[in-house]
Amino acid sequence: PRIANQIAAGEVVDRPASVVKEALENSLDAGARRIDIDIEAGGSQLIRVRDDGLGIGRDDLTLALERHATSKISTIEDLEAVATLGFRGEALASIASVSRMTLTSNASDSVSDGCCAVAEGRDMSVTLRPAPHPRGTSLEVRDLFYNTPARRKFLRTEKTEFGHIDEVVRRQALSRSDVSFTLRHNNKVVRSLPAADDDGLLLRRLSGVCGEAFMAQCVSIEREAGALMLQGWVGLPTFSRSQADLQYFFVNGRVIRDKLVSHAIKQAYRDVLFHGRHPAYVLFLSLPPARVDVNVHPTKHEVRFRDGREVHSFLFSTLHRALADIRP
Numbered sequence: 360p361r362i363a364n365q366i367a368a369g370e371v372v373d374r375p376a377s378v379v380k381e382a383l384e385n386s387l388d389a390g391a392r393r394i395d396i397d398i399e400a401g402g403s404q405l406i407r408v409r410d411d412g413l414g415i416g417r418d419d420l421t422l423a424l425e426r427h428a429t430s431k432i433s434t435i436e437d438l439e440a441v442a443t444l445g446f447r448g449e450a451l452a453s454i455a456s457v458s459r460m461t462l463t464s465n466a467s468d469s470v471s472d473g474c475c476a477v478a479e480g481r482d483m484s485v486t487l488r489p490a491p492h493p494r495g496t497s498l499e500v501r502d503l504f505y506n507t508p509a510r511r512k513f514l515r516t517e518k519t520e521f522g523h524i525d526e527v528v529r530r531q532a533l534s535r536s537d538v539s540f541t542l543r544h545n546n547k548v549v550r551s552l553p554a555a556d557d558d559g560l561l562l563r564r565l566s567g568v569c570g571e572a573f574m575a576q577c578v579s580i581e582r583e584a585g586a587l588m589l590q591g592w593v594g595l596p597t598f599s600r601s602q603a604d605l606q607y608f609f610v611n612g613r614v615i616r617d618k619l620v621s622h623a624i625k626q627a628y629r630d631v632l633f634h635g636r637h638p639a640y641v642l643f644l645s646l647p648p649a650r651v652d653v654n655v656h657p658t659k660h661e662v663r664f665r666d667g668r669e670v671h672s673f674l675f676s677t678l679h680r681a682l683a684d685i686r687p
C-alpha cells in the first residue's frame with residue numbers, strides 16, 4: 360500500500376503548498392471557523408494545520424488515513440454535484456506515504472477524548488493513542504519527501520516554497536472571509552486574518568490579502584443574469600504590477616484557472632482600456648453546481664463549464680460594462 364500511495368502522492372502532493380491546500384480544504388469541509396497554519400523551513404521541516412471544525416471521532420480516525428476513504432461522497436449523484444472541496448479520499452493517505460504525518464483530532468467537547476493517529480511501516484498500518492485536543496483537528500506533517508529523495512531534490516528555496524504556501528492561504532482566505540486564518544513561518548506571524556462578518560471586515564480581508572495599493576485602485580462588481588452571478592473587484596489600469604500574480608477567480612468558492620475565463624477578462628480590458636496585459640482581479644462566479652464539472656484533475660484547479668459560451672459572454676459583458684463606467 361505504501362508504494363501505491365506514493366504513486367498517488369505524485370499526483371496530489373508535488374510540494375509543501377499542496378499539503379497545505381489539501382489540509383485547508385479538509386478543515387473548511389469540516390466547518391472550521393478558525394484555522395492556524397504553522398510552517399517551518401518553507402514546509403520541508405514542518406507543516407501544521409490546526410482547525411476548530413467538527414473533528415474526527417476515534418473510530419473514524421483510522422479510516423481517514425486509508426486511501427479512498429472519503430466521508431464526503433456516497434452516491435454517483437454526489438459526484439455529479441460536488442458541494443464539498445475534497446472528494447477523492449486520497450490526500451491524507453498520499454501525504455502519509457511521503458512524510459512523517461500525524462493526525463490528531465477530537466469530535467467531542469471534552470479535551471481528553473482527543474486521539475492521535477499515525478500510519479507507519481510498509482503496510483501503513485495505523486496506530487492510535489490518546490492525545491488531548493480540543494474539538495477540531497490538527498494535521499502535522501514533518502520531513503516531507505524524506506523517503507522520496509528524487510522529489511525532495513525538486514524542492515526550491517525555503518522562500519520560494521513558502522511563497523507558494525502563502526499563495527494557497529491567500530486564495531482560501533479570499534474565498535472564505537467568514538473564517539479566521541493565521542499563517543506563521545518559522546514562528547513569525549506572516550498573515551493574521553480575522554473572520555469578516557460584515558462589509559467593512561470583508562474589505563479588510565481583501566486588503567489583508569491583496570494589499571493597500573489594490574484597494575485604492577479597484578472597483579467593485581456585482582451582477583446577476585439568469586443562473587449566473589458575478590461578484591468581486593477589478594483593478595484599475597493605474598494599478599499595474601510587474602507580475603500577473605493578482606488574478607483570483609473562484610467558481611462556487613473554488614479557485615480555478617481557466618483559459619476561457621482569463622480570455623473573457625483580458626478581452627474586456629483590451630476592448631475598453633486598450634491594454635490587457637496583467638489585469639488584476641478578485642472575482643467570484645456562482646452558478647448551479649450541475650452546470651460545472653470540477654472533477655477534471657486531482658489538483659482540482661480546472662473546471663469544465665457545461666455552457667462555456669454563455670459563461671464567456673456573461674463575464675465579458677459584465678467586465679466590459681464595469682470598466683466602461685470608470686474609463687478615465
Ligand code: ADP
Nearest residue numbers: 385386389423429430445446447448450451496
Ligand atoms: P477527502 O477530503 O477527499 O475525503 P482526505 O484524504 O483529504 O480525503 O481526508 C480523508 C477523510 O478524513 C475526510 O473524508 C474526512 O472525513 C477526514 N478529515 C480529514 N481532515 C479533516 C479535518 N480537518 N476535519 C475533519 N475531518 C477530516
Ligand code: MG
Nearest residue numbers: 384385445450
Ligand atoms: Mg481532502
